[in-house]
Amino acid sequence: MSEAGTTGAPRVAIVTGAARGIGAATAQRLAQDGFAVAVLDLDEGQAKGTVEAIEAAGGRALAIGADVSDAEQVEAAVARIASELGAPTVLVNNAGVLRDNMLFKMSESDWDIVMNVHLKGAFLMTRAAQKHMIEATWGRIVNLSSTSALGNRGQANYSTAKAGLQGFTKTLAIELGKFGVTANAIAPGFIETEMTKATAERMGIPFDDFIKGAASMIPVSRTGKPEDIAHLVSFFVSEGAGFVSGQVVYAAGGPKA
Known part of the structure; x- marks a missing residue:
């Protein structure tokens, strides 16, 4: 299946935190689906492995290094993607970090870095990419939450960030829906x-x-395997999922939420 835009050129997807794990599997799956993929990670060099895997399979990809919590780096990254790959109309906010600790031992920096990468990062990336989606009157945003959003010992910071992403997702769905843009969240187990x-x-x-x-x-x-989540992302960003928005799907091998 080829995800071609109105011009016939492939649609462009950005996947953050795509050097490894769920992000890498998602980037490779979207390339298989026919998207040109911007593989974004903190270190551009580390993103190159995913790009090479995509290119070896006949896809098109670009490695991008950026700190998603830095507004200038995000704006520069999205501008570069638009000029080198094309205007991005799919965004998968997957970048994340862990700084687990019990509350009484959790430092301010443990709290701040998790909030900055997960929440501020998703906000900055979405704000930068949404203008391209609105211009195209078509877009797909997928935010990676977690079952930890329901509460998890030793993860006050991570649980809060992942729950916050669900509220962010629902608000994006309300604000951007009239422009043909959907927003959904996946909460992996x-x-x-x-x-x-x-x-x-x-x-x-x-x-x-x-x-x-x-x-x-x-x-x-x-x-679960990273490919399990990539498969669900593939559905959410597909043409056929245009009436599904503001949803949180717990991909955890059983009932959650």
């Missing part, structure tokens, strides 16, 4: 990524045991 591997290491649990323990509590009896 346990997904096998470098981030969950780091959590297991911090807890002193072998990753295989960590996965087995998590799978035993999930109704479908397995943990």
Whole structure:
């Protein structure tokens, strides 16, 4: 399936935090779907691996280095994407960091960096990209939330940010809907990524045991893969999903929310 715009050129998608994990899988899936993909990460060099994988499969991609919490860097990145790939009409706000700690041990910087990357980053990226969507009278925004939005021990900062993204998503859906732009959020449960591997290491649990323990509590009896989330992003940004907006889907192998 080719996601071509009105000019016949491929539509352009931006995926943040796309050097690895869910972001990398999403960027590769959108390239397979026919999008030209801007692979954005903090370090442009780290984004190049995803770009190479996309190009090797016959897709078109561009590596972009930017700190999503820095307004100037975001504006420059989106301007570069528009000039080198084309006007972006799909945005996947996936960039994220963890600074887990119990509340009494959580520092201000632990709080601030998580808020800045998840919430301010999604705000800045969306503000910069939305003008291209409005001009095209077509756009898709997907924000990555988490089951942690429902509350999770040791994650006061992350849970708050991920819950905030759900409110942000619903407001975008209301404000941008009349311009042909939808906004939806995905709240993944346990997904096998470098981030969950780091959590297991911090807890002193072998990753295989960590996965087995998590799978035993999930109704479908397995943990998630980045591709599971990429598949859902693919649906949300498709032409056929134009009547689905302001939704939060918990992709967690069972009922949540």
